[in-house]
Amino acid sequence: MSHKSDIEIAREAKKKPIQEIGDKLGIPSDHLLPYGHDKAKVSQEYIDSVQKNETGKLILVTAINPTPAGEGKTTTTVGLGDGLNRIGKKAMICIREASLGPNFGMKGGAAGGGYAQVVPMEDMNLHFTGDFHAITSAHSLLSAMLDNHIYWGNEQAIDTRRVTWRRVVDMNDRSLRQITSSLGGVSNGFAREDGFDITVASEVMAILCLASNLKDLEKRLGAMIVAYRRDRSPVYCRDIKAEGAMTVLLKDAMQPNLVQTLENNPAFVHGGPFANIAHGCNSVIATTTALKISDYVVTEAGFGADLGAEKFMNIKCRKAGLSPSAVVLVATVRAMKMNGGVAKADLGEENVDAVKKGCPNLGRHIENVKSFGVPVVVAINHFVHDTEAEVQAVKDYVKEHGAEAVLSRHWAEGSKGSEDLAKKVVEVVDAGNANFGPLYPDDMPLFEKIETIAKRIYRADEVLADKKIRDQLKLWEEQGYGNLPVCMAKTQYSFTTDPNLRGAPTGHSVPVREVRLSAGAGFVVVVCGEIMTMPGLPSKPAAENIRLNDAGEIEGLF
Structure with a gap:
């Protein structure tokens, strides 16, 4: 039994x-x-050339509510x-960047673990290809141009x-959540309240992950609302004339990154919006391209199925x-025990x-996913201490809920x-029983969409x-935004907005x-309960243990 760390295995x-891998x-x-020997971007020209290919089968991996x-x-x-x-299928995986x-901080990397990892793990968890x-x-260019516009006479009023x-900024930095910018007098502009979110919460990230090509990207960037006038009319990014230059900066970032698993199978790693405050899926361009060049595509959506899968279905x-x-x-025996009231120390x-x-x-997530018309397989991700009786208990439970669990x-x-x-x-995919449909129609009023979820x-x-x-939602409907889906921002730890309420x-x-x-x-972001768009670091951040060893290798990244 291997007790090597993820990074040693990688x-x-x-x-x-x-x-x-491209071959x-x-x-x-x-x-x-x-980008070096072990990662590459796929050209837009090639992506365009495969659009007429047949479309492969899409498999979503989601999970129960996360537990420690x-x-x-x-x-x-x-x-x-x-x-x-391994069983002879032409398959690809599509995951998010870290x-x-x-x-x-404390959550760690996003490249898998043990003998099921994507490599190069260090690069993927650090600068990767610079996306x-x-x-x-x-994002910063638009921030600068917006304040500059106000400084030079504020033509847009x-x-x-x-x-x-x-x-x-792409760092957990709680001290930046709420700041005052432009202090220091006339030459620095007009002082105002401001703040930072983490990069993965940026609307630019969400757009990169939903845009179908560079033209679509530029149009969507232009449509972002950056401010309001005194009469409450919206000011768009295109009013500041920033979308062209932003697109230039994002030109390469739009292209999916090809890497490999430990077993040399192909993987796209591209985009990475948070799933509790954004839509939590890898890019549309990576997923749709993968479907044109392989028969089975496995992708994941962040956190539990109440967040990631719901947004994958209703938005992406x-x-x-x-x-x-x-x-x-995905479920684990350990997480079931934790939902059943066992303390972390006693999980063994x-x-x-x-x-x-x-x-x-788990039962509720099974029912929820089925309500989208898609069949469910439960994967019991095996941990060393799981006993046969515990695994069987999960299998029996899942069977009662009209699905099958596989260890x-x-x-x-x-x-x-x-x-x-x-x-x-x-077997489930080829049976062809999926009859997918989102949970609500486009034309349902926004508040009803929120209620439906x-x-x-x-x-x-x-x-x-x-x-x-409610008035704000009505106003957006009048302005023509009523047909947008809603993106629920809530805690990932519970079905409720209280992170401590398990089960x-x-x-x-x-x-x-x-x-x-x-x-x-x-989409319309709906912030429920306490949710942070800029996380903080824990009292002992993982960064304290990350360093280069004498061989110049990275230690402490997991």
Whole structure:
């Protein structure tokens, strides 16, 4: 049994030159723009050339609500991709890029784990191919041009009290959440309240992940609302004339990054919006391209199915015309026990009763995913201490809920351990029983969309929103934004807005604190309960243990 750390396993990987990975997919090497030997961007020209190909089958990996016990969604995505290749399928995985903030904080990286990882792990968790820097720069350019516009006479008559465009940096830095900018007198402009979000919460990130090409990207950037005038009319990015230069900065970032798994299977890693405050899926361009060059595409959506999967279905699939053939719902025995009331320190001991008690969280996610018309397979991501009786308890529970659970050992064994899961998924996909449809129609009023998600996915009794919020939604409907989907910003730890409420609670209400219009990305963000668009670092950040060793290798990144 291996007890190597993820980074040690990743370091021992027998990587192939990225051109060979491209060969597997039939991408000619002159259409790969290499970044070193082990990563490359795929040219827009090549992407355009495959659009008439047949479309492969799309498989979404999602999970129960995250717990400190760990679920392993990315690990399962990678393991399943390798497993599909192992049983002779032409399969690809599509995941998100990692944000620096959580890497140096407490959440860690985003490349999978154990023997189900994407490499180069260090690069992916650090600067990678510079996409996030490009997004940060494009966002900052607009911030600078907006304040500059106000400084040089404010031709658009912007009300400086109503500038909605905040700044971003890709780091967890709580001291920047609320600041005052332009202090220091006349030469520095007009002092105003301001603040920073983390780069992955930027609307530019959401747009990059939803845009179908550079033209679409530029149009969406231009449509972003950056401020309001005194008469409350919106000022758009195109009024500041920033969208052209922003597109130039994002030109390369728009192209998907090709890398490989430990088993040399192809993976696109591209884009990375947060799933609790944004839509939490990798880019549409990566997913749609993968579907044109492979038969099975495995992708994931952030956090639990109440957030990631809901947004994947209602926002990403709706906007990109995608239709998933199956959903893999990741659960662990440890997380079931934690939902069943066991403390983290006691998770190593067998406790079948606690497993059973924690299963309703899984049951509710199964029902929710099925309500989109897509069949579900439950993947039990195996941990060393799981006992047969505990695993059986989960399998029995899932069976009662009209699905099947498969134990998968990809973390310890790679594709050998995920073969059973891969076979089951192929069986479900090829049966062709998916009849996908989003949860609500485009033309439903915005507040009703919010209520639909709150009642049908979170199982809440009511949505609490004061008149100001309801009026704001009505105004946006009058301005022609009523057909947009809603992007719910809420805690990932619970079906409710209370992060401490585990299991499958009912009888709760969903308080809406504010609503924000992302007119460029094409959704309305609904902020529920306490949710941070700029995380902070924990008392002992992971960064304290990250360093270069004597061999010049990175230590402490996980």
